[in-house]
Amino acid sequence: MFSFVAIDFLSKKYQNSINMKKIISLVFLLSAVGWVMADSGEPLTDSVRSFPIENYIFKADRNTDPSVDHSKFEVLQQPFENAHELTAACLSCHTERDKEIMATSHWKWEREEYIEGKGIVPLGKKNILNNFCIGVAGSEATCTRCHIGYGWKDKHFDFTEPTNIDCVVCHDNSGTYFKGKGMAGLPDPSVNLNVVAQSVGQPTTANCGVCHFWGGGGNNVKHGDLDVAMLDCSREVDIHMGRETEEMSCVDCHKTEKHQMAGRVYALSSENHDRVTCAQCHTDKPHKDQILNDHNLRVACQTCHIPVYAKANATKLWWDWSTAGRMDENGKPTHENDAYGNHNYLSIKGNFVYDDHVIPEYFWFNGLANHQLITDKIDTIPVQINSLYGSYRDKGALQASKEPSKIWPVKVHRGRQPYDTINMTLIQPKLWDKEKGKGAYWTDFDWDEACKKGMEYVGQPYSGAYGFVETEMYWPLNHQVSPADKALKCVDCHTRNKSRLASLTDFYLPGRDRNAFLDGFGLIAIIGAIIGVIGHTVLRRYLGRKCFFQEESKQ
Amino acid sequence: MERVYIYKGFERIWHWSQALIIGFLGLTGFEIHGSYSLLGFDFAVRWHTYAAWALVILIVFAIFWHFTTGEWRQYIPTTKMLKEQFMYYIGGIFNNAPHPTNKTVYNKFNPLQRMIYLGLKILVIPIIVTSGFLYLYFQYPKFGIEFQSLEPIALIHTFGAYILIAFVIAHVYLTTVTGVKSLSSIKAMIFGWEEMEEEEIKIVVEEEMEVALKIIRSKLDAGDERSAILDHALEEVEGKLGVQRETYFRDAISQSSAGYFCISKDGYYKEVNDAWIKLYKYDSRDEIIGKHYRLSRSEEDFKELEATVAKVLKGETINHGEVKRICKDGVEGYHTLTLSPVYIDDEISCFEGFIIDTTARYLAEREMMKKKLRLAERQQKKDDEKENN
Structure with a gap:
């Protein structure tokens, strides 16, 4: 009654179709697995050749032979009466370079910067206040040991005189040149100017470092990531400058045109241009892992690749001017050191805290900064010397670069410094003078007099009442990049407890945040x-x- | 204890690879969530992404499979008999027509399962996949579109994950409850064959028979030249179930909602099933066995049927269109009809067939026709009035 033939036929057909399906499914699954496997990237190595590099000449390919031998020029063999004559000799061949120099902020110690709400203001070492030595005004003769000129001892310095330029502080390759203490930028009398003149060349790390390592009165005091140790350091301290690696010098990244150095430090600037970036060599897709590359849209390279700073020597994290002035039992200025040999007290400066291998603090930063000018009223405590702008919500619509804010590693330098308790402004005290009795704090130890003299010098009112106020200053970190294997791992931030980004609470971070x-x-x-x-x-x-x-x- | 083929090859591979992928996604996902540290965050992120893509590919294949095989109907309880149900409500219900959907119409899932799986397919999975894509690609201003915050996306994604975990717990548990033995459902999902009690198998076969008959009926309606309707129905059923036991079919027929009859070559009822008796409104089998089939036809219809029967007795199988029957109480009903000869010792001794009730459809169609005519008349009137004006 029932068609068994059809049943047999059908079951066979059916069996076949099962097999076909199985085969198809298996092929599909295997190909899916294969596709997945093929896409999983190899682990990163820190071999230079393993990631893209552009606009860079490798150590092996560098031509280090100078194109001229300056020792053969007669003009440099003449006896120099003073340093100004040396500069004249330089300019006799290198004409017009003086005009380039005079247009730089290295020369002017100020430049026009736009600050939102304050308009265009001249910002620079000439007039800015920080929370280290506070400011140069009134103490120029000692501070200008770091100026690329000769003779800036007060506000009457002639910025238009070409022979006031100090060429050799940057171009000396002999290593014998150095400026005298309190000599307003003139070389120490012991320096042989002919030796210096005949060995000039491209600036080396040592030339830059003499000021940029030693700023703030000691090695690595200010930046925390610029240390005299970087002249000869391991790859762990600085992967770029390390002796086992590329031994790069400052100007390999800080490219220069017409003596204008690329790069800016936010202690002194407020705008987002002329910056040196990692991407100029490493491209904007340095990682094989797309997820890591995507991070760079909101996370600066530095954040992961500078996991700690002050890796070779300690840096200053706290400077309390309010304790200055304590003398030893003989009534003489004194000093104390911490267990590691760093100053923690100086009569002229007060208390310090130094530390090494410091974990940075992290902030959103869009490249713009505010500055507490000497004319600005104090409206926050701690006073924000140079607050960095940015937030998660800031996607770049409001700034020239159109780039979103990124998370940056920052050294925050905190301290206590004098302010006018009635006018509610920071104070520029006079700190240094050659002689006692001129009101300089470092010679007379009288705050009221130092404040009065300093404020008078800069033409600002002083009420006669001073106090000490807490301040914070922000130094975005850029140097002492670590080897790739020392870079931050995912879980340094993406973790429930002790996330490095615990303080940045204005966004949802997977692994750190949850909704209870x-x-x-x-x-x-x-x-x-x-x-x-x-x-x-x-x-x-x-x-x-x-x-x-x-x-x-x-x- | 017998075994019935329930889950097809693709279905099983799909189910288990999906289970594997979702399990892996859960494992890596909750590591990303920060719940624990197991495989490493970077590994978890990377492989969560790969697994997500694998799942998407699998879903695409599964969607294709569901639509090409019609299996998607398993999840949409209301569309399978929607039309019949609709007709029943607007027509048949008033004439005491049989209910068109049988609650035991064969399906893999009970109504609760259907609801839950459908919810997973159209709600939970889409939400989790969509939020996952947004999580992956719209947290940074990469495509010009960016959400102001990752938080809602992440929370929705996590919410979906919690729902899935709760589902898996209940799901795994319920598989151990439903089968003959606690592991028989899981075994069925692995090997395809489910162990069942005799009773259950009968129900399954019956249900499947009906569906098969209806499908073939509809193909015939659509003009497909197919004869041997019963054989085809059986093939379909066997193909689906893998059951090869004739007895089930006999039982299936006797309990089918399709009416079965067997009439001797001289025209007397030899056998009818319960459905037949119900359709003809008899009280018992004895009332009809031995009676001539003339009884249930009007005079003119009988003549036509007689001619058809003659053809069948010569060996043809006939698919008859809609015919009118006279029930025991004299009320008219409508059904479609198949007739095929039954051979005993190579000689046609009787003929058998199935009837599928179409009264509800017929009446509904008639109502529709009337309504159309009325509308046409009304329109005509309006037009006439316009012309007169």
């Missing part, structure tokens, strides 16, 4: 399901039959 309500709900859902299962099992056992679900399934 949702997690509570999830826990209840899971536990509820488990209790339901247990309860159902118990009821089934108790009632002796699978009554519940069987009833239902037969509907």
Whole structure:
């Protein structure tokens, strides 16, 4: 009555179709797995050649032979009466370079910067206040040991005189040149100017470092990532400058055109241009892992690649001017050191805290900064010397670069420094003078007099009442990049506890953040399901039959 | 204890690879969530992404499979018999027509399962996949579109994960409850064959028979030249179930909602099933066995049927269109009809066939026709009035 032939035929056909499906499914699964496997990137190595590099000449390919031998020029063999004559000799061949120099901020110690709400203001070492030695005004003769000129001892310095330029502080390659203490930028009398003149060349790390390492009165005091140790350091301290690696010098990154150095330090600037970036060599896609490259949209390279700073020598993290002035039992200025040999007290400067291998603090930063000018009223405590602008929500719509704010590693230098308790402004005290009795704090130890003299010098009012106020200053970190294997790992930030980004709470960070309500709900859902299962099992056992679900399934 | 083929090859591979991928996604996902530290955050992120893509590919294949095989209907309880149900409500219900959907119409899932799985397919999975894509690609201003915050996306994604975990717990538990033995459902999902009690198998076969008959009926309606309707129905059923036991079919027929009859070559009822008796509104089998089939036809219809029967007795199988029957109480009903000869010792001794009730459809169509005519008349009137004006 039933067609068995058809059944047989059908079951065969059916079996075949199962096999076909199985084969197709298997092929599909294997290809999916293969595709996934093929895409998983190799682990990163820190071999220079393993990631893209552009606009860079490798150490092996560098031509270090100078194109001229300056010792053969007669003009440099003449006896120099003073340093100004040396500069004249330089300019006799290198004409017009003086005009280039005079246009630089290295020369002017100020430049026009735009600050939102304050307009265009001249910002520079000439007039800015910081929370280290506070400011140069009134103490120029000692501070200008770091100026590329000769003779800036007060505000009457002639910025238009070409022979006031100090060429050799940057171009000396002999290593014998140095400026005298308190000599307003003139060389120490012991320096042989002919030796110096005949060995000039491109600036080396040592030339830059003499000021940029030693700023703030000691090695690595200010930046925390610029240290005299970088003249000869391991790859762990600085992967770029390390002796085992590329031994790069400052100007390899800080490219220069017409003596204008690329790069800017936010202690002195407020705008987002002329910056040196990692991407200029490393491209904007340096990682094989796309997820890491994507991070760079909101995370600066430095954040992961400078996991700690002050790796070779300690840097200053706290400077309390309010304790200055304590003398030893003989009434003489004194000093104390911490266990590692760093100053923690100087009578002329007060208390310090130094530390090494410091973990940076992290901030959103869009390249713009504010500055507490000497004319600005104090409206926050701690006073923000140079606050960095940026937030998670700042996607770059409001700034020239159109780039979103990124998370940056920052050295924050905190301290206490004098302010006018009535006018509510910071104070520029006079700190240094050659002689006692001129009101300089470092010679006379009288704050009131130093404040009065200093404020008078800069033409600002002083009420006669001073106090000490806490201040914070921000130094975005850029140097002492670590080897790739020392870079931050995902879990340094993406972790529930002790995330490096714990202080940045204006956004949701996977792995760090959670919604307690949702997690509570999830826990209840899971536990509820488990209790339901247990309860159902118990009821089934108790009632002796699978009554519940069987009833239902037969509907 | 017998075994019935329930889950097809693709379905099983799909189910288990999906289970594996979702499990892996859960493992890596909650590491990303910060719940624990197991595989390493970077590994978890990287492989969570790969697994997500694998799942998407699998979903695409599964969607294709569901639509090409019609399996998607398993998840949409209301569309399978929607039309019949609709007709029933607007027509048949008033004439005491049989209910068009049988609650035991074969399906893999009970109504609760259907609801839950459908919820997963159209709600939870899309939400989790969509939020996952947003999580991956719209947290940075990469495509010019960016969400102001990752937080809502991350929370929705996590919410979906919690729902899935709760589902998996209940799901795994319920598989151990429903089968003959606690592991038989899981075994069925692995090997395809489910162990069942005799009773259950009968129900399954019956349900499947009906569906098969209806599908073939509809193909015939659409003009497909197919004869041997019963054989085709059986092939379909066997193909689907892998059951090869004739007895089930006999039982299936006797309990089918399609009416079955067997009439001797001289025109007397030899056998009818319960459905047949119900359709003809008899009270018992005895009332009809031995009676001539003339009884249930009007005079003119009988003549036509007689001619058809003659053809069948010569060996043809006939698919008859809609015919009118006279029930025991004299009320008219409508059904479609198949007739095929039954051979005993190479000689046609009787003929058998199935009838599928179409009264509800017929009446509904008639109502529709009337309504159309009325509308046409009304329109005509309006037009006439316009012309007169």
